[in-house]
Amino acid sequence: MVRLPLSPVDLERGRRLGAVLRSARGTRSMLEVALEAGVSPETLRKVETGRIATPSFPTVAALAGVLGLSLDTVWAEVCAQPERSAVGAALAP
Incomplete structure (x- = not known):
């Protein structure tokens, strides 16, 4: 099975997902959250x-x-336009 390259839209959506999860993690350690979710810290x-x-x-779903x-x-949050997203607003310069 051949996997097609991700589009720029997919990559941007992935960055937004990461920002949402990172923001929600707050001060909790990556290790703590990853273990509780059943994923590796590297995956998180x-x-x-x-x-x-x-x-x-x-x-x-597990991380959320x-x-x-x-x-x-x-x-x-992931599908919101960057300027309309709460996370996007927090990340804006």
Whole structure:
């Protein structure tokens, strides 16, 4: 099976997902959140930095659950226009 390259839209969506999760993690350690969600700290780091732009649904659901986020909230933030997103506003220079 050949995997097609990700589009710029997919990559941007992945960066926004990472920002949402990183913001929700707050001061909690990456290790603590990753272990509680059942993912490796390396996976969490890659998702938060956008290196894994399209993580699996179970990974996103587990992280959202541990961070107290509804999937609706995550999806709304990820799909929002950067200037309209709360996370986007927080990251703007």
